Amino acid sequence: MNLAARVTQIPTSLTLAISAKSKAMQADGLDVCSFSAGEPDFETPEHIKKAAKDALDQGKTRYGPAAGELRLREAIAQKLSEDNQLAYAANQIVVTNGGKHSLHNLMQILINPGDEVLIPAPYWLSYPEMVKLAEGVPVILPTTLKQNFKITPAQLQQAITPKAKLLVLNSPSNPTGMVYTAEELEALAQVILTHDLWVVSDEIYEKIIYDGAQHHSIGALSPEMLSRTFISNGFAKAYAMTGWRVGYLAGPLEALQAVGRMQSHTTSNVCSFAQHGAIAALKGPQDCVEIMRQAFAQRCTYIIERLRSIPGVTCPQPQGAFYVFANISAAGLSSMDFCQTLLEEHRVAAVPGLAFGADDCIRLSYATDMNTLEKGLDRLADFMKSRL
Ligand code: GLU
Numbered sequence: 527m528n529l530a531a532r533v534t535q536i537p538t539s540l541t542l543a544i545s546a547k548s549k550a551m552q553a554d555g556l557d558v559c560s561f562s563a564g565e566p567d568f569e570t571p572e573h574i575k576k577a578a579k580d581a582l583d584q585g586k587t588r589y590g591p592a593a594g595e596l597r598l599r600e601a602i603a604q605k606l607s608e609d610n611q612l613a614y615a616a617n618q619i620v621v622t623n624g625g626k627h628s629l630h631n632l633m634q635i636l637i638n639p640g641d642e643v644l645i646p647a648p649y650w651l652s653y654p655e656m657v658k659l660a661e662g663v664p665v666i667l668p669t670t671l672k673q674n675f676k677i678t679p680a681q682l683q684q685a686i687t688p689k690a691k692l693l694v695l696n697s698p699s700n701p702t703g704m705v706y707t708a709e710e711l712e713a714l715a716q717v718i719l720t721h722d723l724w725v726v727s728d729e730i731y732e733k734i735i736y737d738g739a740q741h742h743s744i745g746a747l748s749p750e751m752l753s754r755t756f757i758s759n760g761f762a763k764a765y766a767m768t769g770w771r772v773g774y775l776a777g778p779l780e781a782l783q784a785v786g787r788m789q790s791h792t793t794s795n796v797c798s799f800a801q802h803g804a805i806a807a808l809k810g811p812q813d814c815v816e817i818m819r820q821a822f823a824q825r826c827t828y829i830i831e832r833l834r835s836i837p838g839v840t841c842p843q844p845q846g847a848f849y850v851f852a853n854i855s856a857a858g859l860s861s862m863d864f865c866q867t868l869l870e871e872h873r874v875a876a877v878p879g880l881a882f883g884a885d886d887c888i889r890l891s892y893a894t895d896m897n898t899l900e901k902g903l904d905r906l907a908d909f910m911k912s913r914l
Contacts, residue, residue: 540881548875559902561890562875566766571814577806581799590795593786594621601808611746614776620785625730625760628775635784637662641691646677647883650700675702679713692724698731701851701882701889703844708742715751726756731847733764736823739845765807772804825892832903848893855886857913872905
């Protein structure tokens with residue numbers, strides 16, 4: 527079939543594919559330890575589920591505004607103001623089908639064919655694909671462990687051409703767990719403003735942060751910076767709501783009106799009762815977020831200690847999110863071959879670093895229970911030993 531060129535070059539998301547494969551193997555009765563997709567193993571908190579069930583019982587089952595329920599957009603505006611010092615009105619926010627959809631929408635309304643989108647690597651694997659779907663050009667800015675996997679202002683400056691339009695920032699980062707400090711963001715902001723770049727700040731992991739690290743939103747630095755910033759966020763990670771598919775995009779009014787128009791012809795509103803669950807997530811008690819964060823912090827300490835005791839494995843100390851990006855190059859395999867053998871012969875699912883722009887690494891999600899972590903790390907240690 528003669529498919530459109532823009533989709534023929536798009537591969538399946540490896541995070542989702544590996545997670546589906548490990549789930550299928552588990553369903554076949556195989557004992558697979560899955561460190562694949564970043565998906566909290568916790569249940570969605572009860573009060574959030576109850577709000578969605580109540581909404582169903584109250585008949586909130588019909589079309590709603592394409593850009594999202596006004597009460598939810600207002601609650602998000604309040605959250606952005608209180609948590610992130612970002613002043614957005616409700617009409618500058620569109621509720622999307624997860625954080626992923628908010629980023630796709632942004633690329634569609636902002637990027638013209640040939641526009642360059644700057645993406646620091648290691649990057650979340652869907653960013654370049656979304657840029658390509660918008661017929662833009664992903665420009666990858668490589669970083670190393672030595673620079674804590676963060677881009678420098680000089681590096682940004684150097685990557686900017688007359689076609690550069692948008693910078694994608696993701697802090698805490700998937701896959702490295704790195705967090706930009708306020709000073710680092712300030713230095714990047716100066717370059718962004720000098721060159722009239724746009725920036726999208728993917729803040730989906732903002733609540734999952736460790737050891738005194740602090741989340742800062744680049745848009746909060748100054749009114750000028752706010753006027754060049756888009757915020758992408760959602761409910762999946764902080765509230766264990768991955769399957770609900772509720773996220774949002776915030777930004778300049780003209781752009782968000784365009785997102786609303788586009789959504790009115792594409793998805794219409796996000797699932798009505800899921801939005802009521804999201805309202806409860808924001809308005810209800812927040813201790814559930816802290817309880818999950820503490821569990822992730824404990825697992826992070828454990829996995830780092832174990833990985834660092836495995837000869838041939840090196841890894842950064844994550845400051846946030848729930849991933850470790852471990853260097854396994856000593857095994858002498860590409861990250862794809864490493865992960866394939868690890869899954870097929872040792873029953874451990876991990877995501878090849880190649881998908882994130884770093885073939886010497888693998889990504890391990892530790893959003894899983896301690897037993898699985900312990901068993902999976904034993905198996906990984908055995909595999910590594912067999913390769914050295
Ligand atoms: N964002 C998560 C991950 O990186 C979930 C899967 C996906 O959407 O890619 O694992």
